[in-house]
Amino acid sequence: MTLDSSKATARAIAEALASAPFEQVVDLARQYAGDPRKQVQASCERALRRHARETAERERVRAMYELMDELGGPGVVVGVDEVGRGSIAGPLTVCAVQLPAEPVVWGVNDSKQLTPARREELAERIAEVALGIGICHIPPERIDEVGMAHALREAVAGAVSDLGLQPDRVLMDGNPLGAVPNEVDVVHGDAKVACIAAASIVAKVTRDHLMVSLDAAYPGYHLAECKGYGSPEHIAAIRAHGLTPIHRVSFCGNFLEDSCR
Template sequence: MKQSIKEIQQFLQSEDITIEEVETLRQDERKGVHKAILQWEKRQEEKEKQRQLFIHMSSYEKELREQGVQHIAGVDEVGRGPLAGPVVCAAVVLPEDFYLAGLNDSKKLSEKKRDEYYNYIIEHAISIGVGVISSDEIDAINIYESTKKGMLIAIEQLDVKPEHLLIDAMKLECDISQTSIIKGDANSVSIAASSVIAKVTRDRMMKELGKKHPQYGFEKHMGYGTKEHIEAVKAHGVLPEHRKSFAPIKDFVK
């Protein structure tokens, strides 16, 4: 008795299916079966595309490991541009066999994917550190210095001292050898992982701030200078979490 098309569709969802089994299914003349095979082929192409991207994004880590470096920390920040809330930095040390298909710059991922990846990274990373710099401190020492300070705090929070740092477009003053990578969160899996940790951490903080001050809509714009945010400041005033050194917030400070 022939398998139904639905049964074949379910069978083609399996991770363990072999090429020989697919070739056998090609002998089936039903259009529904051929459509299911086509969908399977597209999924395989996407998986291969993601695998190749991951290999490309692992090139810095691979080169360092070939030199005998074991503990490599990716370092990134989120929140340099907003008018409110902290800048959040993360440092992540991944194991050599780490693989997460689709890992990329956190800004390119949907919120659902970021949350999934965040949980996976938390579970599989060797160590994770987070540094949070408040809006008051950003005003006191400027955003660039705040970012560097946050990154150093994140590195200090790691359970293992990294032998090398891969940093997204920054140079840190510390005794650890480092590589600064332009668009690092799209070119290094370690930096991409730290980007996800920093982004999800900050977004959750801003959502909490949104609950505390519902009239500002922080859970929607995450503190960035949207029209809605500026209008809320005009109507309700400047909060302690606003960056008073940033325009146009500084124009509303009396």
Template sequence: MKTESIQQIKTALTTIDNREDKRIQQWQADERSGVQQALVQWDKRLKRHEKELALFEEMQSFEKNARAKGHRLIVGIDEVGRGPLAGPVVAAAVILPENFQLLGVNDSKKLSAKKRDELYDEIQNQAISIGIGMVDHNKIDEINIYQASKMAMGIALEDLCFIPDYLLIDAMTLDVKIPQENIIKGDARSISIAAASIVAKVIRDRLMEDYAKMYPGYGFENNAGYGTKEHLLGIQQQGICTIHRKTFAPIKDMC
């Protein structure tokens, strides 16, 4: 029997996600260091995959419980942008299909920008409906950030193509006559809320990148309006700009 090359084995390993595959035992007996290193890398990849599968199953528990009660159009709602010194608060409402399959969906804050962008595209492709709500800096200053976040969520809910019959919301209760569940740290516990957090985060970050071109010097393309050293230095050097929140410290002390 002709011995497989190390490259052939590496290529084959990329297609194997079953530890019981007979080839694994065969290659484990191969004394070539390149084969053993390839098996180590394969094992690490498979463990990551198994961890993602377990998390995906765990994060569907709220959706499964809602479906067990007879609900079908279940929407996850989340917002981003409570903490920044500039820009709007953005909310997303996402209805996912029951057969939704997308490993890696998690709290948007735990993901790299590249991963968020990849997941954002897939969520857009698979979602039944996505609604977006946005409340600008002026309204935030007028009604406070908590009420603005609540308003953005309400706008996102109204922006959906379908009226959902159950809401899963990240740490918030909305004044609507639809059954709802308020979930603390929901963006890390519910797949629907996590999807909403990714959509809202990507949309807001891209908007802040556009604002960076309009208002250079604050690093909005890097900090999304949060109070980083670069941002605070920009405020010190050139003052505040149009989209800064005037009720947020330290800006309120400059007005």
């Protein structure tokens, strides 16, 4: 909303600048630039700094979409990422996501770079716009049986299968796995490629929700807080109470030898 600078209060102008859509901020700041009031000048400067940060952020996200297009080429392109590989309890979770070129999911990034609240917001947005989302959980007993490398290949294949389509390219974070045909591996791909970043976010949020529910089933192990990783509180609880069916026995030998035999 445009206000008459000669009649509007400095506070009203500040609120208008703060709430203006990204596309209107620069024009509004220019409109109020001639206002001699210090409060208005400060509001214009803040708005322009915020706009510059948002411009840089949008350029970062656009670059992630451009790399997705470059690496994926024509056809069906899917991004894949995992969470829970280093956990001592709970599943290994892999997500596969097919994103359209538009609309862009602004803010998409490596899930580790985002706050829990921001991950939740982005996971909802990804679910709204994604052309497909596949999830696969590999339970602890399977990880113990076959080892992490094999479990990871199973999880990737399962997540892609859960999409219900045959992708022409599968863009994956990390080093080569050979889990699916047409695999393209990108080191630090969750910070570089839009669909891989989206997969990292959905995988993290999905598994975190599961670990919170497991915390209710197995109280005292701090699963809602540590998400199954080896926090001091989690390890102390295992030493005090022993392992549960959701613990990876093969991961516990370093700190609970007697319980892991």
